[in-house]
Amino acid sequence: MLLTLFGISIIIFLMLRVMPGNIVDILYDAAGYVNPREKAKIEAELGLDKPIVVQYATWISGLAQGDLGYSYVSERPALEEIAPRIPITATSRSAFPYSWAFRWVSSAPCARIPASITCCACSA
Numbered sequence: 001m002l003l004t005l006f007g008i009s010i011i012i013f014l015m016l017r018v019m020p021g022n023i024v025d026i027l028y029d030a031a032g033y034v035n036p037r038e039k040a041k042i043e044a045e046l047g048l049d050k051p052i053v054v055q056y057a058t059w060i061s062g063l064a065q066g067d068l069g070y071s072y073v074s075e076r077p078a079l080e081e082i083a084p085r086i087p088i089t090a091t092s093r094s095a096f097p098y099s100w101a102f103r104w105v106s107s108a109p110c111a112r113i114p115a116s117i118t119c120c121a122c123s124a
Helices: 002-018 023-031 036-046 052-064 078-094 096-112 117-123
Strands: none
């Protein structure tokens, strides 16, 4: 399982790096302002000037410590954006066992009595 998580983390990291441009290019293009000195400073602050292996090590260690990054849209840490949404996600996820149990109970007659009225009702 850890090997799978490690592999997925590498895939996600590489997908973020393979995309054209980086966050600094996107921010500067949106603002319509390009100052090469400031752009280089921000790239250095974000670690984009370092080798990709060092970038990955920094990124994965931040994830392990709960640092999910910073939202440039809301100008808040990403964890503060995600945290209020966790209870809603957990609530919808907790309903899954009940829906699975209901499907199993309601489909059992279809499996036991082939071509019956209940089977027609289940397939309709």
